[in-house]
Amino acid sequence: MATTALSYYSDTSMQWDEDDRGEGPSTATPTPSPRFSKLLGSVLGSPFLTTSDLPMYDEAASTERDDEPEMETIDGAFSAVPRALTVTRPASPSPSFRTETYSIVNWTENNDVFGEGRPSLSDAAPTCTVRLRPGSTRGLYSGSTYLPYSAPTPYNTIRFPSPSPIKSSRSQGLLPKIWDALRESSPTKRGRRRFDNISSSLWSELDIDGIVDYASLPPLDGEEGELIDDEACFIDVRAVTGVDIVGLLPEEVALHVLSYLDLHAMIACLGVSKTWRRLAHDNALWHGLFRKRKADGWAVDLRKHKVQTPASLLAMSHSGQWSRGVPAQLEPDWRSLYMTRSELDRRWAGTSIVGTSEDKENAAVFEPRTRKISGHVDSVYCLEFDSSKIITGSRDKTIKVWSLKTGKCLATFHGHNGSVLCLKFDKDWDLDPANALSEEECAGSPNHRLWRKGFMVSGSSDSSVCVWDIYSCPVESEDGTVDIAVTAVARGILRGHSLGVLDIRIDDKWIISCSKDALIRVWNRETLELHCTFSGHEGPVNAVGLQGSRVASASGDGKMMLWDIATGERLRTFEGHDRGLACIEFKDDIIVSGSNDHKIKVWSATTGECVRTLTGHDNLVRTLSFDPRSGRLVSGSYDRSVKVWDLKTGRMLREFKACHNSHIFDVNFDATRIVSTSHDQKICILDFAEGLDGVSLFA
Template sequence: MNGQQFFFTASTPPSTPTNRLRRRGSPAVTPNSTARFSRLLTSVLGSPFLTTTDMASLPPHLDLIDGDDTAVLHEETVTRPPSLYGFEVVQREDGEDDWPFKRSSPFRSLIPRIWDVLSSSPPRRQSPLSYNYSNSSIWAPKQIDYAQLAPLDGEEGELVDDEACFFCPPVRALTGIDILTLLPPELALQILALLLSPVRPSPQAAASTVLAGIADHAIETTASLQAILACRSVSRKWFRLASDNAVWRAAFVGRWGPPPRLPCAPIYEPPPTPRSVLDPRMKKLPALPPDETPLPASMTPAPLTLDWCALYRTRLALDRRWEGVPGSENAQWEPRVTALSGHADSVYCLEFSRTHIITGSRDRSVKVWGLRSGRLLGTFAGRHRGSVLCLKFELEPEASTGLLRGFLVTGSSDCTVRVWDLWTEHAGEDAPVHAEVRAVLRGHGGGVLDLRVDERWIVSCSKDAAIRVWARDTLTLHRTLRGHEGPVNAVGLQSGDYSGEAGDEYGHSGRVVSASGDGKMILWDIASGERVRTFEGHDRGLACIEFKEDLIISGSNDCKIKIWSAATGACLRTLVGHEALVRALAFDAQSGRLVSASYDKSVRVWDLGTGRVLRIVRDSHTSHIFDVKFDAGRIVSTSHDRKVVVLDFAGGLGVDSALFV
C-alpha cells in the first residue's frame, strides 16, 4: 500500500516498513506518531485528537480500514484469504440504501482493473476475479486450490497476519474529540500543570533513593519540557492553554522546587469585605464602597506577577552554564571572576546570603561585603585573639523599617566561640554593617575548627577532640560529645523535630555527625548524647563534611569524596578527581549539585545523581583553597592567597539571580 489510500488493496510492497494489516478483533498497531504527538500518547492527556488508530483495540463490531484512519461495521467489510490470490466474497442483498455505487458502470468497471494492476507482476498474471452481474455480489471468485499456490516469498512485506481488511460501502469516519478544550479552563490548566510536575523524592527518603531520584528527576523534567512544547504545537487553543503563566509556574516549581522569595516588603492585604455587603440573590455583586483605609507605611503593594515562562527559560540557561565540561554546548562559556581584596592574611572561612558575604581570616578580623557590588561594608577586628577559623550568620531586613538585623557566630584559634549582634543604621543592601559581641562561649581546650547553627542549637568542634552543643536561646552549654582520638575538623548538624518533646516517638532533638583527623566519622544523638553509628572508609584523616537528611558527604586527605547513608552507615558512592586534600564541600539537595574545594587549587562541580564532574575551575586562586559556598548563580571561595573570589554564572541573563535563591 505504501501509505496510499484505496478502496481496497491486494498486497503491501516489501519496502513498506510498517504494516497496519491485522486480524479482526486484534489491537490496532500504533500509527506513525510524528503527526499525532507520540509523546502525549503515554501521558495523562492521551492523544489530543482521538481516532480509531489511536485506540488500543476496537469493538468487535468495527474493523479498521487498511490504509485509512477510519472504521466500518464488520458486516460491511471484505477480507482477503491467506494467499496472494483469491478473494472472499461478502454476499449482500440489494437494498435502496446499500451499495449506492453498484449501479454506476464506470465505478464497477474501474475496480477490477485496479485489482489487476495491484496484483500483477511480470510475467503478467491473470486476475483471479471475474465480475458477475447476475447476482447481488459484485465479484464472483474463481475456484482456486490454495494448497497449490506458491509460498509467500516476502512480496507481502511484514504482515501481522496474512489477512487484510477492505471496505466497499462509503466510509463511516469517526471524528476526534478535543477533550481538553471542552473542559473549563481551570481544569484544563490543572491537567497541564500535573503533566509538568514530576515528583521529586522526599529529602527525608533513604540516601540511595535520593541519589537515584536526582538522576530520574533530571530525565523527567526534560520530558516535561518536551511535553509542554508539544502541547503548544497542537492547536491555537492548546497553545493558549500551554502558554498560561500558571502552567509555566508549575513547570518551574516541578523542576527547581518552591518559587523564589521575592526581594520586597510583605504584601499588604486589605481586610475582607463584610458579608452584609454581598447580596446572594443578585447574579452580579454590587459595587463595593471605596476603601478609605490608608495603606500602612510598612506595607507595599503586591509586585507584578512574574513572567514564569521567561523565568523558566532564564533558569534553564543558567543551569546549562554550569555544565562547562568538554563536549557540551556551553563548554566555552566561563563565569565572570571577581576578586575581593582586603584581608591581610589567609582567608579561612566564609558564608554568604542573598545580599552579603562575611569572611574570617588569619588576620583575626571579620569582614562584611556586598554580594552584588563587592563593596566592603564592615570590618570587625580586635575581638578575637587568634585566627577566625569558622563562622555562621543570619542577616535579614525588618518588615517594619527595612533595616537589616541579625546575628553572627565565630570560632577562633583562641579556643572561644563568640556570638555577635549585627545591624545597619539605614535600609539598603549596601548600607554599612555594624557588630557588637553579645557573648563569649568558653570551654574548648583547643582552636575551634568548625561551627553549625540551627534554630535551637549552636554546635562547635575543636582540636581538643570534643564537640560541644550550646543552647541558642540561653547560650549555655547543653552537652559535650567525646569519642574521637584526634582533632575534630568538621561537624554537620541535622535539625530535629522541635515541635514536640526531645526524643519523643515523633522525632529527635537533632543529630550531629563529626569528622576527625583520626579517619572516622561518628553520628551522635543530641538528646541522649549517645553514639548512634561510626563510619569508617577513608584512608586518611577527614577535613570536611556535609549532612543533609539521610545524606552524609565527607572529604578527606586521601583526595576522595564519599557519600554515605546516615541510616545504614553504607558508603553509596566515591568521587575521585582531586589531587590533594579535599578541604571544603557545599551541597544543594534541590539541584543535586555538589561543589568541592581542594588544596590542589581547583574547584569542582559534581552532579551527585550520576557522580560525574560538570565543571572544573582552575587558576581562580594561586594557593590552597580553604572554603567554598555556592547558590544557583555563583560560587564563592576563599584561599591562602588572601583573596575572596566570586564566580558569577548569572551575568548577562537580564534577571536578578536572587530570584533563584
C-alpha cells in the first residue's frame, strides 16, 4: 500500500528552516507555510502533499532518539515522515502486472495500435493498452531492470487479457489464500483468456522475455498441437495423413504382403484407395484365399475350363488348331469363383436370402430348381454322374446315358439279362487329353483327337459284373448346341457270384463287388482276374466301401466289417444298428452307414467307435453319399425324402420331400446339385447353382 504525508489542514502548520535542514528541526517559532495552503486531490485516494512540501528527514538523528515517532517512507520520494502523519489510501483497481511506471491504464477492446489486421483475443474479451509515460526516467520495468522509454509504437503498445474476476481472500488466513492460488491456476478452470500471438520481433525489440500471467492462462484443450491427458498415446486415424507404404512398395512385394490377409481384411482393402483396390483385385490373391478354404471342401477341376469343354474341342477341330497344338488354359477369375462358392455354401445351408431376422415374414430360404428326367420303363436302381452326363441302371435291364445340361438321353446300353442294380465309372474321362484315342484306334478317322475313352463297371441281378469301355465325342446338334455322343463296348464279364450283385466300387487298381451270396470279391482292374474273396457275413452284403487297401462291408445281418485286401484278413467288426444295414459310404477314415432301423451312424474306421447317430428318417435309409472335405452328407430313404446333413454337428440342414412319389433307391451329389433315382422310374435333379456363373469348375 502506498502512503502519503497528512497535512494538518490549517494555517498553523510548522515551518522548517532551510538553513537547519539536515540538522534536525528548527527551534524557531512555527509560521504558516504558503506551500501547505494548496492541497492536491487524486481519484486514487485521499488528499496528499507533493513531495517538495515534505521536510527532509535526518535518519542518523532519528536513531539517536528513541522517543522520536516511527517514520514512514513516502511513496516515490526520498523522504520520510512520522507514521502518525500518514494515511493508507484504498487499493487501486489495477491489472495483474506491474503498473507503477505507467500513466494511463485503458481497458478497451478497440484501442489497439496494431490495427484491424491484428486478431483479437476473442469477440468479447477486453484488452489492456499500456503506453509508457513520456518523460519517465524509469521506462518499462522488466524483472529488476528498467528499460528506457521510447515513443509509443506497435512494439511498446501491448495488449493483455483482463484478470479473472476471482474473489480475493486477502483478509482470510493462509489456507484460503492457498485455495485461491490453486483455484486460479487450475487447468480445469473455464473462461480463461490466452495472450494473442505476439510476434517474436516485438519481444526482440523490447529485449525482454515477455510478461506472461501464467495464472490466467487457459487450460490445454487439445487444439493447436497441444497434447492433453493420454492424447499423446493415441492416434485419431481420421486425422492421420501419412505415407502409403504399401503403395510405394514394388507391386510384387505389396502383393506378397497382402497375401497374408484373410477375406474380411481383403474386402476392407478394396475401400482404402485406388491403389489398394487395384492390388486387392489381383487374381493371385483371390486364388490364395480360395486355396485356404480347401479344408471346407473348396476345390476346382481345371480340366473343366473352357478350353477343354466339348464345345471348345469341337471349335478347335473346325478351325484346324490341332496342327498348332492345344491352346494354353487361361487363368480362371478366382475372385468370381470365391464369391460363387460362398453363395453356394449359403444355399446348401438353407440361410435366408430375402429379408432379415427382424423381417421374418419376408424371409425366405433358397429353393433349388427341380428337374425330372423320364425314360426308363421300370424302377431306376442306381446312378452316377459327372459334370456333363448322368448314367443310370434300371430294372428294365438297360443302362442309359443322359445329358446333364439338357436332360436328353444320349445312349442306351444292353448287356445284362437281369436288373442293373449298381454301376460305377471314371468321372469326366472325356476332359482328360490323356484319354484321347490314337489314329489307329479310330481307324484313321479325322476326328480321332475328339474321342475320349473311359471305364465303367455294372452289376446285375443276373450275378454278373460287366466291364465296359465307354467312349464320348463332342457333337453339334441340329439346333446349334454342342453335346456329346456316347457309345460303349463290353470288354469282359466277371463271373464269381452265385446271386445278384448288389453293389460295386472301383479305383485305379481294384474292382470290389458284393452279392446276396454274402461274399465280397476283389478283382484286378487291369487283368480282370479275381484277387481274393472275403466271407464272414451271415446275410446278403448290401453295400461295400473302398478306401486304399481297406474294404468296408454292410450286411443285412446288422453287422459291418472292415477288411484288408493285402492280407485278406478281417480287421474289425462294427455293431450298433438294431436292424439290417442297407447302405454304406467309406471315405478317408470315416464310415457312414444307413439301416432299416431308420438311423444313420458315423464311425471311425481306425478305432471302430460310433462317433455320431443321426435320426430323422421315418423308414429304411436306402442310400447315402457324403463329402468328407465339406462334411456334407445326403441321404435317401423309403420315406420318399432326401435330407442334407452336417456331419460335423449332426444337424439336418435341408429336407426335400417333393422329389419322388415312391421309394428312393439311390442318391448322389456334387458341389452344385443332388441327383436321385426312385421306384417311380424318375431321375430327379436339384440344382443349387441356378443363376451362378463358373460353377462347372467346382469339383
